[in-house]
Amino acid sequence: MQDQVAETAQIFPTALRDWAGNQSGGVRRLFDDASGRPTGQILKTHLLNRLEAWVQSLVQTPEQTPRVVLLVGGPGNGKTEAIESTVDWLDQAFGCNDTLRQNLRQQLMPEAGRAVPRVARAEVHSSAARLRQYRVCIVQDASVEDAPDQSRAELLAEELESALDDPQAQSVYLACVNRGVLDDAMIHVSEHGPARAHSLLQAIIQAVGQGGGSASCWPLERYPSVAVWPMDVESLLTRTRDGDPAPATAILADALAEDRWPPYGSCPARLMCPFCASRKLLAGTRGSAELMSILRWHELATAKRWTFRDFFTLVSYLLAGASSTAKAGRAESPCTWAATLAELDASRIGQKPEPRRSSAIFVLVASLYQHQLFARWDSRVAKRLREDLRELGLLDNHTALGLLTFLRSGSGVRPPAMIESLLDSLCLALDPAVADPGLEIPVSSTSRLKLRDIDARFSQSVASGRSLLLKHKCLYPAETELMGRLAELDRELSTPALRRKRPDAATRVQHLLRDFACRLARRCLGARGAVTRDQQLLAQYQRIVEGGNDDEELLFSAAREVSRLLNTNDKFEVSLTTTFGQPMPPATLRAVLITTKQAVKPRLDSVEGRPIPPMRMLRVGRNVGEQTIALTFDLYRSIRLLESGLSRASLPTEVNALIDATKARLSGPIVRDPEGLEDSSIELGASGTRIELIGGRFLPVSGSTT
Numbered sequence: 292m293q294d295q296v297a298e299t300a301q302i303f304p305t306a307l308r309d310w311a312g313n314q315s316g317g318v319r320r321l322f323d324d325a326s327g328r329p330t331g332q333i334l335k336t337h338l339l340n341r342l343e344a345w346v347q348s349l350v351q352t353p354e355q356t357p358r359v360v361l362l363v364g365g366p367g368n369g370k371t372e373a374i375e376s377t378v379d380w381l382d383q384a385f386g387c388n389d390t391l392r393q394n395l396r397q398q399l400m401p402e403a404g405r406a407v408p409r410v411a412r413a414e415v416h417s418s419a420a421r422l423r424q425y426r427v428c429i430v431q432d433a434s435v436e437d438a439p440d441q442s443r444a445e446l447l448a449e450e451l452e453s454a455l456d457d458p459q460a461q462s463v464y465l466a467c468v469n470r471g472v473l474d475d476a477m478i479h480v481s482e483h484g485p486a487r488a489h490s491l492l493q494a495i496i497q498a499v500g501q502g503g504g505s506a507s508c509w510p511l512e513r514y515p516s517v518a519v520w521p522m523d524v525e526s527l528l529t530r531t532r533d534g535d536p537a538p539a540t541a542i543l544a545d546a547l548a549e550d551r552w553p554p555y556g557s558c559p560a561r562l563m564c565p566f567c568a569s570r571k572l573l574a575g576t577r578g579s580a581e582l583m584s585i586l587r588w589h590e591l592a593t594a595k596r597w598t599f600r601d602f603f604t605l606v607s608y609l610l611a612g613a614s615s616t617a618k619a620g621r622a623e624s625p626c627t628w629a630a631t632l633a634e635l636d637a638s639r640i641g642q643k644p645e646p647r648r649s650s651a652i653f654v655l656v657a658s659l660y661q662h663q664l665f666a667r668w669d670s671r672v673a674k675r676l677r678e679d680l681r682e683l684g685l686l687d688n689h690t691a692l693g694l695l696t697f698l699r700s701g702s703g704v705r706p707p708a709m710i711e712s713l714l715d716s717l718c719l720a721l722d723p724a725v726a727d728p729g730l731e732i733p734v735s736s737t738s739r740l741k742l743r744d745i746d747a748r749f750s751q752s753v754a755s756g757r758s759l760l761l762k763h764k765c766l767y768p769a770e771t772e773l774m775g776r777l778a779e780l781d782r783e784l785s786t787p788a789l790r791r792k793r794p795d796a797a798t799r800v801q802h803l804l805r806d807f808a809c810r811l812a813r814r815c816l817g818a819r820g821a822v823t824r825d826q827q828l829l830a831q832y833q834r835i836v837e838g839g840n841d842d843e844e845l846l847f848s849a850a851r852e853v854s855r856l857l858n859t860n861d862k863f864e865v866s867l868t869t870t871f872g873q874p875m876p877p878a879t880l881r882a883v884l885i886t887t888k889q890a891v892k893p894r895l896d897s898v899e900g901r902p903i904p905p906m907r908m909l910r911v912g913r914n915v916g917e918q919t920i921a922l923t924f925d926l927y928r929s930i931r932l933l934e935s936g937l938s939r940a941s942l943p944t945e946v947n948a949l950i951d952a953t954k955a956r957l958s959g960p961i962v963r964d965p966e967g968l969e970d971s972s973i974e975l976g977a978s979g980t981r982i983e984l985i986g987g988r989f990l991p992v993s994g995s996t997t
Contacts, residue, residue: 302553303551303570303611304552304610307607307625308607309329310546310606310611312604313707314607319371319375321374321396321400321431322392322396322400327371329542329603331545333372334538334541335541336369336527337525337531337532338520338522340533340535341509350384357518359454359464359518360465360519361467361519362468362519362522363519363521364522365598366598367599369598371431373522378392398411398413399411407431407435409430409438411428411429411431412428413426414427415427428450428463428464430464430467433466433472434469434471443476447466448480448488451476451488452485452487455488473495473499476492491517498512498519499521501908505901508900508901520902521902523596523598524902525903526596526905527598529587537583539586542603543606546610547573547610555570559624560629560632563768565612565629568659568768569659572819573610578819581820581821584821585821585823588721588829589720589721591832591836592825593720594906594924596905608707609660612625629658635647644688644689646696649692650692650693650694652776653696653773655769656773656811659769663706664717664814665722665724667701669698676695678796679797688780689776691800694804694807698807721829723813723816723818723823724817726823726824726826727742728743731822732745732813732817732820732822733816733820734763734816735763740759742822744759745812745813749809752785754778754781757771757775760812765816774808774811777808828931831845831927831931832924835849835907836905836907843893849909850892850893850909852931852934853911854889855933856929856930856939857891857950862885862886862888863954864883864885865884865955865958866881868880868882878976879976880976881976882975884958884961884971885981886967886971886972889913890910890911890912891911892910893909894908896908907922908922911953912957912960916957916961921949923949925943925946929943965984971983
């Protein structure tokens with residue numbers, strides 16, 4: 292009986308609960324086979340391929356191979372998997388017959404009551420290729436402190452200095468370190484030395500930063516014995532540089548494996564199950580690919596990144612409800628939770644409306660993956676809606692009370708805290724509910740509709756919009772049922788008896804109802820077809836970022852438009868009497884530098900020995916005064932909207948701040964460079980008086996600025 296229960300518990304979607312980051316499957320512990328690795332296999336990444344090649348080089352050509360390796364990044368990026376895999380490869384390459392792994396395992400998995408050491412050490416006598424002796428040092432987490440009189444910054448600086456001080460090249464140092472510890476160590480060595488560690492840390496921080504440019508990470512530029520790799524840069528949603536499938540694609544494919552799910556319609560909730568329906572949708576011809584596109588566009592639009600832990604948690608949430616379904620108890624499967632809601636909804640007939648029963652159908656629909664991705668609803672309207680429903684006498688209507696309860700709670704289903712902010716930013720950036728009405732959206736394998744046509748039908752009535760969607764069979768049973776009830780409430784609000792009693796309240800509720808239904812339809816179809824806000828601009832921006840130096844047309848076009856933002860009438864103008872972030876002083880107190888146009892060109896970054904950069908950089912200015920500016924999606928979107936007629940005064944605050952900061956950085960070197968000032972002038976006050984550098988002196992020139 293116990294074996295049968297255990298086997299049942301492993302079927303999806305129940306087993307997907309453990310994929311969440313706060314469960315056993317979401318966190319990998321070193322050398323603990325019972326933790327992490329939810330798919331049961333090692334996911335191929337470019338870093339793992341690089342580490343495996345590094346181990347082979349360490350055996351075959353040790354004199355030409357880095358001995359100090361730093362993996363830089365925060366939690367959830369796969370550092371534990373990288374460390375454990377590397378230890379296994381070292382064990383095999385050195386011919387240790389599992390002794391190296393067991394030695395390090397005993398140190399890093401001590402008995403209960405004993406602390407895990409910061410550094411695990413092992414002596415290795417290699418029997419492969421050349422007979423050599425190595426000292427292997429593993430730092431699983433450089434933020435750990437195990438010396439009472441030394442900070443983590445001091446310990447890291449000391450370890451790096453010791454690893455470099457190895458004339459016989461016998462030490463192998465492998466450490467996981469987050470950026471905060473690197474910064475702390477840099478501050479420490481800046482104040483206390485030693486100088487060699489200071490230079491090394493400076494090179495590391497520059498190489499793994501956004502502005503690293505062409506500086507090699509592997510091996511580190513100017514330090515052939517050191518290699519670093521930023522693990523929080525490369526996306527899990529794109530194919531690896533080695534041609535392997537995107538890690539996220541492999542994870543999702545495992546979660547959608549048909550043999551681990553009950554057949555659609557056979558679970559306790561039958562056709563009303565949102566989790567089995569989500570699995571069927573995502574396992575379709577384009578389902579997974581469209582989800583990957585949406586998540587990748589979110590990374591590009593927000594400059595955020597989905598880590599392994601985030602993505603496992605997302606899959607758990609989309610396909611098992613994660614935190615919401617778990618509230619009912621671990622013994623109840625997500626399908627049983629959905630069946631309970633379906634039964635509660637069915638029991639509404641003949642019963643007095645109450646919030647939980649009346650909102651059950653709304654929660655079922657909100658648990659479909661497309662509505663969990665885009666789950667923002669304006670809860671501020673709930674107060675006014677309640678007053679209007681009371682005036683209209685509709686608080687005893689199941690659909691009306693369900694809508695009120697659903698909007699009051701925000702969405703009815705709250706995501707896990709670990710990914711709540713990510714999903715919130717995803718909805719803000721990509722919500723199909725506010726996508727361009729001119730976009731076409733697939734409603735079947737052969738048919739497409741413009742969003743404006745869907746909007747027009749729902750503006751007439753919910754029934755009209757519902758009939759259009761039913762014609763193309765693009766709604767799932769729970770969505771069809773909810774749309775039908777919303778259409779019935781819409782018809783009731785149109786009856787003369789109700790409208791005569793409270794016409795204003797009836798109109799407000801009807802407008803809200805139709806808007807709700809239209810947003811629901813847009814999100815349903817938009818998520819399934821990857822039709823989102825700024826879709827076309829995001830597709831262009833993706834080509835710029837992922838096309839490298841080969842796709843230059845869009846990149847050079849963007850550089851030209853940024854140049855127009857920075858320069859005015861082929862001149863570069865910047866205030867010299869304004870501190871960045873402060874308002875302009877009165878006209879009589881202004882001093883404005885007017886100089887030659889500042890060129891803006893793409894920076895052609897090298898990808899040899901570096902991860903693929905998450906965004907492109909532009910070079911601004913000339914010679915020693917040259918600055919870099921990040922081509923963020925907000926900046927790219929702004930310049931394209933300016934081309935379409937947007938007023939410059941309407942630019943986002945972030946873009947204006949980026950442009951102002953770049954101008955401020957450019958002005959400093961210019962005013963300090965006599966050669967740069969030869970073709971420049973400074974305009975003083977409101978009178979238009981200008982001074983120029985003539986013969987080494989600033990002299991006024993006649994005339995005013997034209």
